[in-house]
Amino acid sequence: MKFTGTEKYVATDDLQMAVNAAISLQRPLLIKGEPGTGKTLLAEEMASALGMRLIPWHIKSTTKAQQGLYEYDAVSRLRDSQLGDEKVKDISNYIVKGKLWEAFEADEQVVLLIDEIDKADIEFPNDLLLELDRMEFFVYETQQFVKAKKRPIVVITSNNEKELPDAFLRRCFFHYISFPDHDTMKDIVDVHFPGLQQAIVRDALEVFFDVRKVPGLKKKPSTSELIDWLKLLMADELSAKMLQEKDTSSALPPLYGALVKNEQDVHLLQKLAFMARRRS
Amino acid sequence: MLIDFFLEVRRAKVPASLREFLDLLEALQNRLAFANMEEFYYLSRLCLVKDERHFDKFDRAFKAYFEGIENLEDLMEMLIPDEWLRAEFEKHLSEEDKAKIDSLGGLEELIETFKKRMEEQQERHAGGNKWIGTGGTSPFGADGYNPEGFRIGQKNGRQGRAVKVWEKRQFKDLDDSVTLGIRNIKVAMRRLRKFARQGAADQLDMDDTIRSTARNAGYLDLKMVPERHNAVKVLIFFDVGGSMDPHVRVCEELFSAARMEFKHMEYFYFHNFVYESVWKNNIRRMNETTSTWDILNKYTPDYKVIFVGDATMAPYEISHPGGSIEHWNEEAGATWFQRITDHFRKVVWLNPLPENYWGTGGSLGMTRQLVNDHMYPLTIDGLESAMKQLSK
Numbered sequence: 001m002k003f004t005g006t007e008k009y010v011a012t013d014d015l016q017m018a019v020n021a022a023i024s025l026q027r028p029l030l031i032k033g034e035p036g037t038g039k040t041l042l043a044e045e046m047a048s049a050l051g052m053r054l055i056p057w058h059i060k061s062t063t064k065a066q067q068g069l070y071e072y073d074a075v076s077r078l079r080d081s082q083l084g085d086e087k088v089k090d091i092s093n094y095i096v097k098g099k100l101w102e103a104f105e106a107d108e109q110v111v112l113l114i115d116e117i118d119k120a121d122i123e124f125p126n127d128l129l130l131e132l133d134r135m136e137f138f139v140y141e142t143q144q145f146v147k148a149k150k151r152p153i154v155v156i157t158s159n160n161e162k163e164l165p166d167a168f169l170r171r172c173f174f175h176y177i178s179f180p181d182h183d184t185m186k187d188i189v190d191v192h193f194p195g196l197q198q199a200i201v202r203d204a205l206e207v208f209f210d211v212r213k214v215p216g217l218k219k220k221p222s223t224s225e226l227i228d229w230l231k232l233l234m235a236d237e238l239s240a241k242m243l244q245e246k247d248t249s250s251a252l253p254p255l256y257g258a259l260v261k262n263e264q265d266v267h268l269l270q271k272l273a274f275m276a277r278r279r280s
Numbered sequence: 281m282l283i284d285f286f287l288e289v290r291r292a293k294v295p296a297s298l299r300e301f302l303d304l305l306e307a308l309q310n311r312l313a314f315a316n317m318e319e320f321y322y323l324s325r326l327c328l329v330k331d332e333r334h335f336d337k338f339d340r341a342f343k344a345y346f347e348g349i350e351n352l353e354d355l356m357e358m359l360i361p362d363e364w365l366r367a368e369f370e371k372h373l374s375e376e377d378k379a380k381i382d383s384l385g386g387l388e389e390l391i392e393t394f395k396k397r398m399e400e401q402q403e404r405h406a407g408g409n410k411w412i413g414t415g416g417t418s419p420f421g422a423d424g425y426n427p428e429g430f431r432i433g434q435k436n437g438r439q440g441r442a443v444k445v446w447e448k449r450q451f452k453d454l455d456d457s458v459t460l461g462i463r464n465i466k467v468a469m470r471r472l473r474k475f476a477r478q479g480a481a482d483q484l485d486m487d488d489t490i491r492s493t494a495r496n497a498g499y500l501d502l503k504m505v506p507e508r509h510n511a512v513k514v515l516i517f518f519d520v521g522g523s524m525d526p527h528v529r530v531c532e533e534l535f536s537a538a539r540m541e542f543k544h545m546e547y548f549y550f551h552n553f554v555y556e557s558v559w560k561n562n563i564r565r566m567n568e569t570t571s572t573w574d575i576l577n578k579y580t581p582d583y584k585v586i587f588v589g590d591a592t593m594a595p596y597e598i599s600h601p602g603g604s605i606e607h608w609n610e611e612a613g614a615t616w617f618q619r620i621t622d623h624f625r626k627v628v629w630l631n632p633l634p635e636n637y638w639g640t641g642g643s644l645g646m647t648r649q650l651v652n653d654h655m656y657p658l659t660i661d662g663l664e665s666a667m668k669q670l671s672k
Contacts (some may be wrong), residue, residue, distance in 0.1 A: 054329060078494035087520075120449025163672045180298065185283050188298065194307050197281040204315050220314035229315040231349045236284050 009038065009045035010180075010187045018175035019046060028132055028154035030169070033177030039157040042177075043113035046155065053106065054066040056113040057099035057151070059120045065127030067098040068114075069137050069146075092142045100131060112152040119160040125168040133171055186236075197233055204229055281305070285345050289328055292341035296328040301524045303327045317346070385500050465537035471667035472542075472584065473510045481506050512671075513544040515579055515624070520549045520562055521588025527632035530658055531588055534630070536588075546579070552593045553613035555604055556618065572616055576623045584670045585620065585627040588658070591634070591647035598646050617650045629655040635662070 003019045005011035010031035011019070019042075022029035031039045049052035057068055073094045080088045087093045097105075103112040117125060131137050156162065156172065181186060189196075208226045221229065286301045304327035313319035321342060329338045371640035481504035495501075518531055518537060538545055548558040548570065557569035596603040598613045621627050629647060631638070635657040638644050648655045654669055656662035 034297060036299030038298070074491050074494035078490075078498055081498055103389075133305050161668075161672070182283055182287065185286070185298070185301075189281065189283065189305060191301055193309060196305060196309055200311075201315075203311070207315065225315055226315065228349070229320075232285070232317070232320065233281055235345075235349050236281060 003046055003049055006045045006049045007088045009041060010184060011042075012180075012184060015042075015175060015177065016083055019171060020269075021279050022155075022173045023153055025173075026053040026151050026153075030154055030156045030158065030164075030172040030174045031177060032158050032160055032174070034179055035159060037177040037179060038111070039177060040115055043111055043115075043157075045113055047111040047155070050111070050153075052108070052153070053110045054113060055099055055103045055106075055110050059117055059124070061119050061121075063120050063124070065120075068098040068128065069131065070098050070101055070139055072141050092144075095139065095141060098127060100128075100137070101146055102154040104135060106152070107149060108151045111152040112154045114154065114156045116159055117156050118158040118164070122162055124244045125164050129167060129171065150200075175242045194263075201230060201233055203251055204233075285324075286328075287343045289324075289338060289341045292337045294329060294334045294338050294341065298331075300328050314623045351589075358495060465534055465663065466541055468539060468660055468663040468667055469541045470669050471664060472512050472514070472621075476589075483507055500642065510541075510543060512542060513579075513583045514538065514542045514546070515575075515583045516545065516547040516586045516588065517554065517558065518547065518549050519552065519587075519591075521551050523590055523592050524632075527590065527658075530632055533587065534658070546583075547570045548575070550589075551606060552589075553597055553604070554616050555607075555609040555613055556611065556616065572619070581623055581625050583624055585624045585652070586666070586670075587627070587629040588632070590631055590633050591629065591631070591644045591655070595643050595646060598643055598650075614646070614650060617647075621650065621652070626670045626672070627651055627654065628669055630662065630666060632658040633657055 003011065004016055018029060021027075031042060033039055043056070044054055046052075072091075073096050077088055077091075077094045099112065103110050132154060135151050137146055138144070139146060187231065204221070204226060209220060282301075282305070286296065286304075291298055304324055307313070307323055307327060307531055314325040323333070324342070325338055329335060370520045390509075468561070483505050485505040488505070489501065492501035493499065516535070518535070524531070535547065538547075548560060549562055549565065550558045554572060558575070559565040559569045561568055597605060598617075601610060601612050602608055603612060629651045631644075635663075637645050638655070640648075640650070654666070656666040656669075
């Protein structure tokens with residue numbers, strides 16, 4: 001069982017190592033990182049890559065550790081007792097299972113996500129030490145002992161708003177998702193929006209040359225607008241290095257490679273090339 | 281696509297995340313902005329900036345990036361090879377276009393003439409109607425009038441257009457590096473609020489009452505709780521005299537704001553660095569001092585400690601016994617400071633000097649190490665980060 005990222009999620013080498021270590025040593029994996037670096041998504045993608053069910057537990061500032069185990073719904077019991085319902089005699093009717101319990105009693109191994117653990121009260125992680133370590137707990141109301149059938153894979157995310165207690169940290173593997181570098185970002189964008197650049201560029205050319213209309217476009221872009229737009233879209237490819245080399249005879253021009261998909265594109269591009277030169 | 285743009289925006293310290301960048305790409309996918317720079321500017325700002333105080337930084341980044349792109353212009357023209365022009369384009373030209381080209385003897389001719397004149401011409405040329413240069417009516421050169429003229433290295437044209445939205449920098453006042461006002465300080469300090477219930481239980485706790493009554497199988501069980509109030513405890517040490525004199529006003533503002541905001545606040549003064557004693561009254565400071573040991577013993581570790589000072593002095597004042605400029609200190613300032621950071625869980629240092637003057641060496645660098653890099657500038661932004669650190 002090895003996690004190498006999915007077609008929708010780019011996992012760097014260090015992240016893969018962290019995930020695989022956490023899976024094989026059965027320790028909770030604590031993930032920190034800047035907002036928007038895909039911490040929560042990691043658990044979802046892990047679950048889908050490993051073919052397991054995901055049980056997400058989203059933590060809010062009011063969440064108590066006990067709610068993850070179970071809750072005793074005393075108010076329902078009170079109401080039922082006023083109505084003389086027979087159910088009221090058995091207290092187990094009013095025990096509501098929490099996410100941890102749900103994960104523990106699953107027949108197959110699951111991925112349990114404890115999302116944004118730092119949102120909760122400062123004591124929250126301490127209250128879960130034993131439960132996460134031994135994967136078991138005791139229900140006092142019904143004198144029942146709950147133990148995990150299969151130890152779930154636990155992923156915990158934190159936005160670093162509160163420091164987590166040492167005792168808790170010692171029980172986890174820790175990985176910090178650093179902000180992706182240029183190449184990783186390129187991979188991520190490719191994974192999320194494949195062919196977006198080509199599509200936009202082709203649209204721009206087609207609209208410019210009246211091949212077709214894009215709904216909602218107020219007016220046809222002027223030549224300079226179009227050129228600016230193309231440069232904006234392609235600036236990444238037209239790197240400073242190429243500027244220095246100034247030798248285009250050897251390789252195919254980057255514009256060509258980036259946007260030409262069919263013959264029609266070639267015509268459009270040729271027209272554009274002419275416009276670019278002619279423009280004064 | 282646009283990755284360099286995004287990185288440029290982040291380099292300008294606009295806190296945009298990957299999530300927001302992908303939102304921008306999705307918006308482009310839906311063609312919300314299309315072949316229009318102004319639209320793109322608004323759209324990207326909408327997606328990437330989530331607070332008006334970052335607008336100015338964003339505008340600057342946008343301008344820098346956009347100027348960088350404009351310089352790509354010649355490159356773009358260079359990257360489209362000659363053959364494309366000659367081979368196929370003529371089919372797509374309108375009759376009018378063709379007529380214009382014919383007036384110069386066809387496109388082939390045009391390119392050839394251009395190349396020849398490039399070779400002939402050695403010097404800078406302006407005016408006239410033949411040479412490549414500026415302001416003429418020759419088909420080659422910049423700023424000209426000939427409709428089919430070539431544009432060569434024209435620098436002023438694009439820049440001479442109307443000012444773009446992002447160049448106006450309408451939001452420059454909202455940047456958060458401005459100095460503090462007292463209200464701003466109070467707002468920033470609210471971050472440190474920690475409500476707790478202490479004292480006599482005199483309020484009815486509805487939730488607990490209902491819960492307990494239910495547990496009690498319906499027999500009423502009243503539950504009371506104490507009132508909620510801000511329970512955070514703060515200890516502030518101010519550096520006074522000498523190099524701190526220019527910062528008196530901002531320190532006074534900080535002091536009065538803290539006074540109003542925190543119920544449990546204690547303050548002490550020191551000069552340049554903390555040693556075995558600090559004091560509460562600057563006039564009688566030689567006679568009425570408080571031993572630093574007393575402070576360590578009296579105040580519990582959950583007090584949040586804030587030092588305010590410029591940390592600018594001779595390095596030996598921190599590192600060496602006897603280093604103090606006012607008296608003979610048996611133990612080095614660093615030792616005393618270490619005791620304080622060991623005792624209290626949260627210690628930050630607020631520095632009235634702007635962050636870019638700090639550097640990494642000297643007494644400032646040493647102090648930063650001693651506070652584990654939790655030194656923040658005395659600006660709204662810095663104060664907010666400091667409070668965030670304290671409240672963790």
